[in-house]
Amino acid sequence: MKMSKTSKVIIYILLGLVAVYFLSPFVYMFFTAFKTEAEAIAYPPKLFPAKWLFENFVNAWKAQPFGTYLWNSILVTVGTTAGQILSCSLVAYGFARFNFKGKNILFMILLSTMMIPWDVTMIPQYMEFKMFGWINTLKPLIIPAWFGSAYYIFLMRQFLMGVPKDFEEAARIDGANSFQIYWKIFMPILKPSLILVGVLNMISVWNDYLGPLIFLQDRSKYTLALGLASFKGVHETQIIPMLCITIIMIIPPIIIFIIAQKYIVEGTSGSIK
């Protein structure tokens, strides 16, 4: 599609303005991470640090066993993402492409599970995991993801509902069964939305700290997000190390996002509809 010069200029202006809005807190955070604590809270505020304290990052990383935390975070993130992609696409396929008895009720129940706030189911859930012997292991953070989450199932179902019905009919005539159709035909064309689910899940798990907080106990099991939160004390917060770790923690998701957005665009889009 061609675009006139004026509309291009307008688009760039809009893109730029929004970018300033989104970036400015981040930029401020970035520069602050190199300051001393005293400088960080000084008023009137200055953007640039008087002296660039690169050692802030080293000190922050050394303040806690972040190497261990990183490994745990990777385990949980990879473990859940694989589980979510597989289970959610299966379940969403079931809900989107079939008619069966009780479908609407089951789907409503599925949605309902998103609506009960975490605070009141947390304690019974804790007891259940304790019964399983899962407390202070990464299991409660990973295993449930292999049984699907309502949010992603709903999301994938919406995408799947957008695929025309005649699409699988052709395959069925060729004699493929439902699982073959799901695996060989739908998985490839759903690549963009599978990647989307992967990215969304990765970010939320990477940053989740309530789950790890409740189910983990000693530092050997902690995740990055939990380590980050433990810079916040009962009375005082160690703000500089917290910002440093925050910045380090942003890097992996950003890299993955940059890679992923290529696939979202390059999905076999044209051929779906």
Added chain:
Amino acid sequence: MKKRLAVLLALAMTGTMILSACGGKEEDGKTSDGKVKVRFASWDEAEDVDAQQEMVDKFNAEHDDIEVTLEAYGGEFDTKISAGMGSNDTPDVMYMWNYPAYYQGLEPLDSYIESEGADYKSNFYDTLWNYNSLDGETYGIPIGFTTHALFYNKDIFAEAGIEEPTNDWTWDDVIAASKTITEKCEGKKGFSFQMKPDPYDFEMYLWSNGTAYTDKEGNLDGNLNSDKAKEVFKMFQDMEKEGYAVATEKSGTDEFRSGNTAMYVYGSWSINTLKEDGVNFGVVDIPAFAGEGDSVSILSSSGISMSKDSKNKEAAWEFIKFWTSEEMNKERIGRELPVLHSVVESEGIMEQPEYTAFYTMLEQSADYTPASFIIESWSELSENLSLSFERVFNPSAMEDVSDVLDEAAEQ
């Protein structure tokens, strides 16, 4: 359809069983090599945990039959302890401050203390025991404390050319100094206090002025809204109204550190940060109300408690003893104020000017009981009081002190 549901249920049950089987249940608080396991939860964060871990390791090395594991919950300590208690999975030993909220889940320690002999107990500052017990039973052993004191910035006082605060100051002196500082030093305020003070902390000002939130029976009316109480609130509100004090959104430490305010009242929590920042500060007793005798401070006490459901109470007590010993009090200096007479003497704590005020305040505050120990549903009342106080101090509300307190006392 029904059949299929039955199949599904059966499948789910098998799933559950497999899952719980592969968890491998722990035997009653024992590790695989037969040691007694003790879980210990603390609220320390980041580097402090390393120091704690070293000490825990030391304890473990000295005891062949006990293994203590450290669980550091940081700022989310209360959420974590609540979740643990609610799910019957409380750590064997834990730090504790909010006894009224948790005492039903804690083991009374009096018999353990007695078995250690009289000297064990008397080495602690006496006032601390009040804050670690409830209804005559002791639920925790003190490991640290802080009272509040007046912090002041020496550089700002020099700039304004006035005398620095002393232990004999009254609030009138504070007000006079604040006026001068606010007028002479551009962009600076003389005094700061919290816009939304924790009601637990704020009661010390009422005590200092000869009243309290409640009487011994828990009646607010006639106490919280007494003239003496109203006087206190009015004083702070006036300072704010007239512009030489600022009500801060948070604790006030940031404003003090950055040199925007010259004085504030706070606990010893900020001393390390202020030192690191190189702030030229001094600490003196909380100012008194003219004609009311010595000022009084609230005590924020840190204790160490045992879960009443612990399966290894003896090992837990062994660890508590270790954690409250002289050695450990010395080890914690810099993070906690020592609670043992012997340690305060041997380490010369009273010779360090930034600490003395906190001990003076401790001694002056012996006979007061906070409302949280008297009123059954304190946590909810505290939330309501907090709102009332904010209505008085929030600059966009600034409601009439008398009206607000009368209304609050009716609750």
Added chain:
Amino acid sequence: MKQNNLMKKATPYLFILPWIIGFLVFTIGPLIFSLVMSFFDWPLTADPTFVGIGNYVKMFTSDKQFLKSLTISLKYAAIFVPLNMIIALFLAMLITQPVKGVKIFRTIYYIPTVISGVAVSILWGWILNGDYGVLNYLLSLIGIKGPKWLVDPAWALLAVIIASAFGVGSMMLIFYTDIKNIPIDVYEAAAIDGANPARQFFSITLPIITPTILFNLITSIISSFQQVTLVMLLTGGGPLKSTYFYGLYTYNNAFKHHKLGYASANAWVMFVIILCLTALVFKSSSAWVFYETEAGGTEKKKKRGGKK
């Protein structure tokens, strides 16, 4: 033949089996447990006592905060949900524009979503501080006296909305993925028919992404009612309880006041409210959401795009 038929009937259930197992093992137990709890006075450390519907009665008759918090959450949802969706959709359209360097902007817009919540709220606390905040300092440079964002109840809800709008990235990405999946030939056909970009948006893009709009609508209604972390860390429910959201109210009842039974009752009331809202949205959705599976093929849609 019979075998085959049974297999065919069982197939859909096999697909959704993982979720059913997960639901039975991980979800239904705690769910029922919390419902049972709501009929008890259930303190954290002592034994529970049965109170029947007492908790519910108390909530509706003597607890003033219940209605106040509910109103605040409703108000927040009413502003936040549409606002967030419009911004997300607008941004998604913006980052699909075929201009150079758009990839970089895409990444920039996504950064705020990636930053951990704890750090974000502390950062916002600094930026929005009334006397010593960065934002008001910048405003003062151009001669504007900024409001006391987190102190003045009139501004606090707005401050929360501004801070939470930074998390719009996920929703943007969902819209973006969906828009990217629209075949280009649909647009080309429309362009030949002479439809301008605005027209193309309203008659092609919007109808095709209605399923995603439905998704975002429902999930953001749910999440706006459950908003806890941000307000807890940023405003603590203040100033003067003006941001004491329903989620925070429930959380505090459970973890601050240790009234697990009462908090469960709070949660179940909220559950019913969200359920009703969701049901309403779903009922209405048949009028405005277009599924290909139901519409029966692409022809219809193309026509809609081309001729309207």
